[in-house]
Amino acid sequence: MCLTLTWGVLVSTGWFDRLTGRHALRSSHQVFATITLSFAFVHGVSFLILDKDALPLGRVIIPFTGPLRDTFGTLAFEGMLAAAISVGLKRWTNYWRWLWIHRLAYPAFVLGVLHAFFQALARGTLSAVYLGGLTLLIPTVTVTLLRFVPPKALESAGLAEGGP
Structure with missing residues (x-):
């Protein structure tokens, strides 16, 4: 999830344009997003097939039917x-509507982080999860915040070069 968001920011800002072609960068972002969705899907389905304390389908796919920590994950x-499906709808809608839907990935990322934090807290595994979580979360949040900083501010701080 962190890699998908970070790579998407790097692709959309053009910070990696010199690395390879734009099509390859976007394709790799789609691969990361597909892997993220696959892991999230398997994570959710695994709670349906547990031998002990399996969750009902409604609690896994319908928000607000269980504890708030489960709702964050759902x-x-x-x-x-929705952000992934919007890529397929890009052809039939205008760019700004597509972009608005695709940017749902940002709040979805925050909800995913909240889900991981509160689930680990509830299960008593926060001490085992926090180091890996912070290691992935801090660079992702930094790059995402830099995404919304005006280019002139990045240039004056020496984090970006001026355009042509």
């Missing part, structure tokens, strides 16, 4: 799924 998956 909404995160559905937001990421």
